[in-house]
Amino acid sequence: MRYLKLTGVALLMAAGLSACGKGGDAEGGSVQVEQSEIISALNNELHTAERSCIPMPVRFAEPVTKGYAKATEPNGAQLSALVKVGLIKAVAADDGKIEFEPTDAGRDAYTGLAEPAGPGFCSGGLEVEKIIEDKTDEERSDFRRHTVRFTYKIVEPATWQADADIQSNYPEFAKLIAGEGKAEFAAVIESRGQGWRVESLSDIK
Numbered sequence: 001m002r003y004l005k006l007t008g009v010a011l012l013m014a015a016g017l018s019a020c021g022k023g024g025d026a027e028g029g030s031v032q033v034e035q036s037e038i039i040s041a042l043n044n045e046l047h048t049a050e051r052s053c054i055p056m057p058v059r060f061a062e063p064v065t066k067g068y069a070k071a072t073e074p075n076g077a078q079l080s081a082l083v084k085v086g087l088i089k090a091v092a093a094d095d096g097k098i099e100f101e102p103t104d105a106g107r108d109a110y111t112g113l114a115e116p117a118g119p120g121f122c123s124g125g126l127e128v129e130k131i132i133e134d135k136t137d138e139e140r141s142d143f144r145r146h147t148v149r150f151t152y153k154i155v156e157p158a159t160w161q162a163d164a165d166i167q168s169n170y171p172e173f174a175k176l177i178a179g180e181g182k183a184e185f186a187a188v189i190e191s192r193g194q195g196w197r198v199e200s201l202s203d204i205k
Contacts, residue, residue, distance in 0.1 A: 034196075035131065035134070037195060037196055038131070038134065038146070038148060038189060038196055039128045039131070040196075041189060041195065041196035041197065041198055042128050042148065042150065042187055042189070042198065042201075043127045043128055044198075045187070045198040045201055046125065046126040046127060046128070046152065046201075047125050047126075049126075049201065050111070050120075050122055050125075051126055051176060052122055052123050052124055052125060052126055052154060052157075052161075052173075052176060053111070053119075053120035053121060053122040053123075054078075054120050054121050054122075054123075054166070054170045054173050055078075055120040056082070056088070056100075056110075056119075056120060056121070057074040057075040057078045057079055058074035058079065058100065060099070060100055060101055060102065061099050061101070062099060063093040063094065063095070063097035063098070063099050064079075064097060064098060064099065064100075065097055065098075066096065066097065066098055068080075068090075068098070075169070077165075077169045078169045078170065079100065080165070081163065081165040081166050081168075081169045081170075082100075082106075082121070082166075083100075084163070084165055085160035085163050085165075085166060086103050086105050086106070086160070087102065087103060087105060087106035087109060087110075087121050087160065088100045088101065088102055088103060088106050089101060089102075089103055106121065109121040109122055109123070109158060109160075110122075122158075123154065123157050123158040123160070123161040124154045124155050124156040124157040124158060124161075125154070125155050125156070126152045126153070126154060126155070127152065127153055127155050128150050128151075128152060128153075129150070129151040129152050129153040129180075129181055130150060130151050131148060131149075131150050132149040132150055132151060132184060133147075133148065133149040134146055134148050135147045135148070137188075142192060142193060143190070143191070143192055144190065144191045145188065145189070145190045145199075146188070146189050146190075147186060147187070147188055147189075148186070148187045148188075148189055149184050149185070149186050149204065150184060150185055150187070151181055151182065151183065151184055151185075152179075152180065152181075152183070152185060153180055153181060154177070154180050157177075161173070161177055162177075183203070183204070184203075184204040185201060185202065185203060185204065186201075186202055186203075186204050187199075187200065187201045187202075188200045
């Protein structure tokens with residue numbers, strides 16, 4: 001009888017532990033669930049954010065002085081770097097000025113929402129390299145919220161991203177390149193049963 005009673009207690013304890021480990025209504029745990037779906041949602045957000053892009057410092061067809069390389073507004077050093085790597089070229093404009101237009105390579109790379117002058121030149125795209133942590137913040141039958149930390153990789157990078165002048169004149173871009181496979185992003189993701197959605201995405205300082 002004693003053995004049977006102890007066994008019954010053990011089974012009850014095991015059942016309790018099992019219930020605690022499930023995500024039904026628990027909060028604050030750390031679990032790995034549907035990793036492929038989470039990675040897909042994160043990749044979609046990274047593609048939309050277009051973080052591997054650099055801005056064109058002046059709008060195309062906007063005249064600037066021939067001495068643009070020394071200018072601070074627009075950023076002449078950035079313009080010179082873009083000319084150097086063959087993304088833009090200078091053409092004659094009215095009143096002895098010049099304006100810029102994209103080269104064929106520039107047109108291929110020109111996309112996105114980079115500021116200040118509109119779309120920028122993008123070097124490949126970011127994707128998740130590895131999930132570092134998948135923490136459950138809230139878990140119910142009809143709603144889930146996780147905080148995910150992950151490293152990233154650059155898919156199909158452009159050769160110009162390694163240029164020294166590009167990196168020195170676009171320091172945030174250089175930081176992104178240097179952080180590949182090492183630096184982390186943190187994302188808050190949510191699901192209401194119809195797949196995952198990225199609520200927020202930020203760098204980890």
